[in-house]
Amino acid sequence: MLHESTEVRTVASPIRLRRRGYSLLTLEIADLPPIELARILAEKIECSPGFFWQLPVILDLSALPAQATSKVGVVIETVRSMGLAPAGFLAQRPDIRKAALAAGLGSAAEDTDTDGGGDDVPRRPALIVNEPVRSGQRIYAAGADLVVLRSVSAGAELLADGCIHVYGALRGSAFAGVSDDPLARIFAKNMYAEKVAIAGLFLNAKEYPEDPAGRPSQVQITDGMLRLEPLP
Numbered sequence: 001m002l003h004e005s006t007e008v009r010t011v012a013s014p015i016r017l018r019r020r021g022y023s024l025l026t027l028e029i030a031d032l033p034p035i036e037l038a039r040i041l042a043e044k045i046e047c048s049p050g051f052f053w054q055l056p057v058i059l060d061l062s063a064l065p066a067q068a069t070s071k072v073g074v075v076i077e078t079v080r081s082m083g084l085a086p087a088g089f090l091a092q093r094p095d096i097r098k099a100a101l102a103a104g105l106g107s108a109a110e111d112t113d114t115d116g117g118g119d120d121v122p123r124r125p126a127l128i129v130n131e132p133v134r135s136g137q138r139i140y141a142a143g144a145d146l147v148v149l150r151s152v153s154a155g156a157e158l159l160a161d162g163c164i165h166v167y168g169a170l171r172g173s174a175f176a177g178v179s180d181d182p183l184a185r186i187f188a189k190n191m192y193a194e195k196v197a198i199a200g201l202f203l204n205a206k207e208y209p210e211d212p213a214g215r216p217s218q219v220q221i222t223d224g225m226l227r228l229e230p231l232p
Contacts, residue, residue, distance in 0.1 A: 024056050024057060024058050024087060024088075024108075025055065025056075025057050025058070025142075025178070025179065026057065026058045026059075026060050026090070027057045027058070027059055027060065027079065027084070028060040028062075028063065029059055029060060029061050029063060029064065029075055029079075030063050031063055031064055031065060031068060034071065034074050034075060034078045037075065037078055037079075038078050038081070038082065041078075041079070041082045041084075042082065043200075044200050045082060045083065045084075046202075052082075052083060052084060053083045054083060054084070054085050055083075055084055055085060056085045056086075056087040057079070057084050057085065057086060057087060058086075058087060058088050058089065058090060058108045059075070059076065059079065059086050059088070059089045059090070059100075059105070060089070060090045060091075061075075061089055061090065061091040061096050061100060062090060062091060062092050064091070064093070064096050065093075066093050066095045066096065068096065069095045069096060069098070069099040070099075072096060072099035072100055072103060073099065073102075073103040076100070076103050076104075076105065086105055087105075087106075087108075088105055088106045088107065088108035089105045089106075089107060089108060090107075090108055091107075124141075124142070124143045124144040125144060126141070126144055126145040126146065126147050126162075127139070127141035127144050127145070127146050127147070127160070128147045128149065129146070129147065129148045129149065129150075130149050130150070131150060132150040132151050132152070132153065132168070133148060133150070133151070133152040133153060133156045133158065133172065134153050134156060135153040135154055135155035135156055135172075136155055136156065137153075137156045137157070138156070138157040138158075138159070139156075139157070139158055139159070140159040140160070140178075141159070141160035141161065141162065141164075142161060143161050143162075143179075144160065144161060144162055145160055145162035145163045145164070145165065146158055146159070146160035146162070146163075146164045146165070146176075147165045147167075148164075148165065148166045148167065148168065149167050149168070150167070150168045151166075151168030151169040151170075151171070151190075152166055152168070152169065152170045152171055152172045152174075153171055153172060154171040154172055154192075154194060155172060156171075156172030156173070157172055157173045157174075157175070158170075158172065158173070158174045158175065159174075159175045159176075159178050160175075160176050160177075160178065160184070161177070161178050161179040161181060161184075162176065162177070162181065162184055163176055163184050163185045163186070163187070164176045164184075164185075164186045164187065165187045166186075166187065166188040166189060167189050168189060168190065169188075169189070169190040169192055169214065170186075170188035170189075170190065170191055170192060170193045171192045171193065171194065172193065172194060173193065173194050173195040173196070173197075174186045174188075174193055174195075174196050174197075174219075175196070175197040175198075175202075176196075176197070176198045176199075176219075177198045177199040178199075180199045180200065181198075181199055182198065182199045182221045183221075184198050184199065185198070185218055185219060185220045186198065186218065186219040186220075187216075187217075187218050187231070188216070188217055188218075189216055190214040190215070190216070191212035191214065191215060191216070191217035191228070192212070192214055193205065193212075193219075196219045196226070196228065197226070198219060198220065198221050198226055199221065201221060201225070201226040202226065203219075203226050203228060208228050209227075209228065212228060212230070215230050215231075216230065216231040217229065217230055217231060218230075218231055
């Protein structure tokens, strides 16, 4: 007996849930009055307003005491008013968690250290850029060093949680140690940077102790101050 074949059509769902690894900066919120929080955030953002504008962040509310539930919403709005985009939160206390959920944030899962190696977050392999970085481009090496093998044009931005190495002319802005690593450094074969920053400390070209004039240079924090120096 012959049977008619039945054609089965599958229709792809217009909505797909997929797990992907995205690196989001975590903003640790201290138990401060909102005005003081705004002031400190403004100082932090001043070094690179273009980078922080609409930057998704996870708010770590673990330092807030249980009695601070009434100001959780104010804290979130303060962060938003500074141009950041809270994407989720971390909290230990149930009352703080409820307040953050009521304010419209989702609970973020915190990464755990399966190796038992302590609190240090392991660095990723360096992000290596083989092409010139054009004006208007912004490259961020999350949890890693950034290595640029060509030149960086004026108006470009380089950012890294680790160190930045430029093996050509650096004419844009470079911000190393973005996740508050004061040991990070910036190295350039030909230094013409418009602005440099490490862990929130920054210098404009007009503030350089001397014009680097394209010489091989490094930027590092020494004795609590950001210094631009020629390479030995």
